[in-house]
Amino acid sequence: MPTRLSATRLAARLAAKELGVREVAQAHLDRIATLDATLGAFLTVDPDETMRWADAAQAKIDAGEAGPLTGVPIAIKDNLCTAGVRTTCASRILESHVPIYDATVVRRLREAGCVMVGKTNLDEFAMGTSTENSAFQVTRNPWDFDRSPGGSSGGSAAAVAAEMAPLALGSDTGGSIRQPASLCGIVGFKPTYGRCSRYGLVAFGSSLDQIGPFARTVEDAALLAEAITGHDRRDSTSANHPAIATQALKSGTLRGARLGVLKETLGESTDPRVTQGVERALDALRAEGADVHEVSIPSIGYGVTTYYIIAPAEASSNLARFDGVRYGLRVEGKGHIGMMEATRAAGFGHEVKARIMIGTYALSAGYYDAFYLRAQQVRALMRRDLEAAFQDFDLLVSPTSPVPAFKIGELTSDPLALKMLDYCTIPANMGGFPALSLNCGFADGLPIGLHLMGPVLGDERLLQLAYCVERALPDATGRPPLP
Ligand code: GLN
Numbered sequence: 001m002p003t004r005l006s007a008t009r010l011a012a013r014l015a016a017k018e019l020g021v022r023e024v025a026q027a028h029l030d031r032i033a034t035l036d037a038t039l040g041a042f043l044t045v046d047p048d049e050t051m052r053w054a055d056a057a058q059a060k061i062d063a064g065e066a067g068p069l070t071g072v073p074i075a076i077k078d079n080l081c082t083a084g085v086r087t088t089c090a091s092r093i094l095e096s097h098v099p100i101y102d103a104t105v106v107r108r109l110r111e112a113g114c115v116m117v118g119k120t121n122l123d124e125f126a127m128g129t130s131t132e133n134s135a136f137q138v139t140r141n142p143w144d145f146d147r148s149p150g151g152s153s154g155g156s157a158a159a160v161a162a163e164m165a166p167l168a169l170g171s172d173t174g175g176s177i178r179q180p181a182s183l184c185g186i187v188g189f190k191p192t193y194g195r196c197s198r199y200g201l202v203a204f205g206s207s208l209d210q211i212g213p214f215a216r217t218v219e220d221a222a223l224l225a226e227a228i229t230g231h232d233r234r235d236s237t238s239a240n241h242p243a244i245a246t247q248a249l250k251s252g253t254l255r256g257a258r259l260g261v262l263k264e265t266l267g268e269s270t271d272p273r274v275t276q277g278v279e280r281a282l283d284a285l286r287a288e289g290a291d292v293h294e295v296s297i298p299s300i301g302y303g304v305t306t307y308y309i310i311a312p313a314e315a316s317s318n319l320a321r322f323d324g325v326r327y328g329l330r331v332e333g334k335g336h337i338g339m340m341e342a343t344r345a346a347g348f349g350h351e352v353k354a355r356i357m358i359g360t361y362a363l364s365a366g367y368y369d370a371f372y373l374r375a376q377q378v379r380a381l382m383r384r385d386l387e388a389a390f391q392d393f394d395l396l397v398s399p400t401s402p403v404p405a406f407k408i409g410e411l412t413s414d415p416l417a418l419k420m421l422d423y424c425t426i427p428a429n430m431g432g433f434p435a436l437s438l439n440c441g442f443a444d445g446l447p448i449g450l451h452l453m454g455p456v457l458g459d460e461r462l463l464q465l466a467y468c469v470e471r472a473l474p475d476a477t478g479r480p481p482l483p
Contacts, residue, residue: 103200175425182449
């Protein structure tokens with residue numbers, strides 16, 4: 001069944017013409033049709049559009065121009081602009097917004113010959129940790145339909161875990177790729193800030209946002225990272241650095257690799273089953289010759305509070321553009337201010353409004369120094385401490401999420417508890433560090449994610465070591481119990 005194959009295997013069989021691109025795309029569309037009424041991973045599926053991408057990919061193969069991902073289906077988070085295909089950010093305010101251009105990453109997917117199977121659900125404007133903040137639907141975890149797939153890229157993670165696509169794109173501001181990857185038992189990778197162009201990603205926290213891949217293997221994630229990264233003059237924060245290279249992906253070793261285990265992430269607030277799963281994985285890495293030591297970085301304890309000032313501050317400024325004038329929804333009101341008020345009142349959901357208010361407050365005269373400026377100072381300290389740790393370690397290791405997948409609705413009445421779940425993933429965004437989550441075991445049938453963080457621009461080495469880690473944990477992956 002083509003839906004079971006990794007992207008790498010699919011691409012090889014497509015290039016060898018053992019499979020046709022349309023046939024592979026159809027198999028994935030059929031699986032979406034079967035499963036997605038239950039899972040709710042997709043907001044938009046347009047089979048005709050998918051077949052246009054498929055025909056373009058087949059033409060590449062027929063012309064002998066196939067690349068490593070040509071013909072491979074991919075799901076795209078619905079905050080990435082796709083020309084001619086609705087891009088909603090799971091918000092009423094953009095419910096019928098159809099971009100006229102592709103995000104740079106989407107353009108690069110077309111160039112690589114990938115085949116878009118649909119746009120995936122998210123927390124509204126990527127603000128959340130459970131995909132419950134979507135204005136349109138809740139996404140369910142393929143491992144247990146009563147549980148959340150995590151968020152905000154929960155649709156992308158569920159789609160890949162449920163074999164509705166071998167690859168997906170997400171965005172990660174405070175953990176939105178890695179945390180859902182963890183809760184769904186797959187690989188999620190956030191590259192170094194700046195390696196992946198943000199052009200055409202609907203901005204949330206611009207100094208934190210980064211696009212990255214979901215896949216079921218490290219190799220697939222690395223190939224997708226290679227396809228989407230590289231300098232882009234349309235993003236002023238784009239690193240002047242080539243795309244992530246994968247040719248040395250398989251030539252790393254854990255022998256002598258220096259792994260620093262972040263003490264602060266394995267304390268009381270981490271579920272003991274997660275701690276045990278991570279410790280078992282660390283034993284397996286030691287057995288492969290890794291040099292594993294505990295390291296304490298107390299400043300990461302300020303990550304969540306700092307992030308929840310900086311991210312809303314940037315969001316409050318970024319979301320000012322949704323004013324009923326240029327994009328999406330317009331609700332008439334008294335005069336043009338009344339129109340903007342009515343539009344924003346009707347168009348934004350509760351969480352988005354809360355963040356706009358918090359962010360506006362943190363930036364306002366008199367409070368700026370006490371909140372936003374102070375948060376940026378703490379951020380700088382945290383980044384400095386982490387950079388210093390990378391003098392001693394190749395990777396910093398922790399759980400990805402302190403808990404396995406939680407029940408849908410379980411945390412909706414406790415927003416603080418939900419936000420605390422981000423404490424392992426936020427430090428990477430604060431310093432722009434590359435980080436990856438991969439599955440390292442199970443707790444009562446639910447996946448446990450292992451989080452690996454590398455130094456800035458150390459993406460290649462991080463992927464190389466992640467590839468070794470995956471090989472050292474052969475029993476740590478599995479397939480969810482689906483038809
Ligand atoms: N959970 C975090 C938040 O709610 C991170 C979201 C993200 O990375 N987009 O902001």
